[in-house]
Amino acid sequence: MKTRERILRASLTLFNEEGESNVSTVDIADVLDISPGNLYYHFKGKEPIIAELFDQFEREINQVLKAPIKKALAIEDNWVFFYILFEEIYDFRFFYRNITSLTEQYPKLATQFRKLIRSKRQTIASILDTLRKVGFLEMTPEECILLAERCTVHVTYWPSYQELVSPKLTTGEAIHAGVHTLIGQIAPYLPEGRQEFLALIDEFYSNTQE
Amino acid sequence: MKTRERILRASLTLFNEEGESNVSTVDIADVLDISPGNLYYHFKGKEPIIAELFDQFEREINQVLKAPIKKALAIEDNWVFFYILFEEIYDFRFFYRNITSLTEQYPKLATQFRKLIRSKRQTIASILDTLRKVGFLEMTPEECILLAERCTVHVTYWPSYQELVSPKLTTGEAIHAGVHTLIGQIAPYLPEGRQEFLALIDEFYSNTQE
DNA sequence: GTCTATATTAGGATAGAC
């Protein structure tokens, strides 16, 4: 693998594990056994590294976001959609752990992040709206918009919350808990059988663990 | 006002406005027109300042949290409760803007913050449970617990979300939007009339603006 | 209590040899 690519990978790992602000250019060079000078030959500093990582994240998440729009969704597809969305976020979770300080330090990120969140909200809203129109969910269009916004907050901040209150969970457990809580948010709009619905999602999770 | 107290006030303002990591001890000394040496006479650095600010926040928020438990609640009292809770959080919002990096840098904070969030969840859960028991909300005890957790995530991260997606809102507008969205989360468990319920909260807000 | 002056350190960044 080329040095440039190795720097990106190592940075992502370190940022996720230690938090971006706790990782210096020297730290990155250290784990790669290259000199700081070498690192600076490839990237002028942390900022361009982060910018490139974000571009990569943006591309991947946009793949995820545009997938469900294509087809009318079966219910289980939605669960899968949220699992994949959370997994993607976990892969680049350092962006979410400290959104505010990152966007303060790298103003370009603020614009990109805002745009990303808007896309997420938009996608979630159209999924919910589809489910509403086919009668699977019983709600007004206004409620649908509010719900989409709450779901957006949820997918954006759940990983941070989880890490704060239960730092010992594995990623898989944290993601499942996130999806479960998210679905719990949608369940009350089912015309009936919301308990059964929540049980189904747990069953689904158990199956994926085998 | 004593210098020690002035340092605390100025630090809180600066932290809220600029973000904790963007404020140095020299910055704090500057706005107060005192020397960095003088600041270090009163506090050994930013850490003890932050620790003392958090203690203060903890005391105040605990006042807020234990209030609603005392009495059976009228519905409007709950709105007021959430307004006050959000206001308190906004007063010390720098803690919430970057929970993760703060708790990484000051590990003591992590423990305290976790405890605080547990109290919040506990209080919200008992409010909801009361409303459930009197039949105002229709849900199982399990749903009640899930809802309390979602509400906790919401009050914890809403300010950050709001600041990210709509940085131009005034504090008052942001808080109202936060309460509105929060109530929207509870509304679906009303046996009936959830639209009217949401309209009520807006009306309530308009009244407070006069 | 408060100041000035200074020490220390860590991180970001570059020049020039290989």
Added chain:
DNA sequence: GTCTATCCTAATATAGAC
């Protein structure tokens, strides 16, 4: 492309005079 050496800067922290 990579290294070594070095510089610059900002932030933390302390010593000692007033």
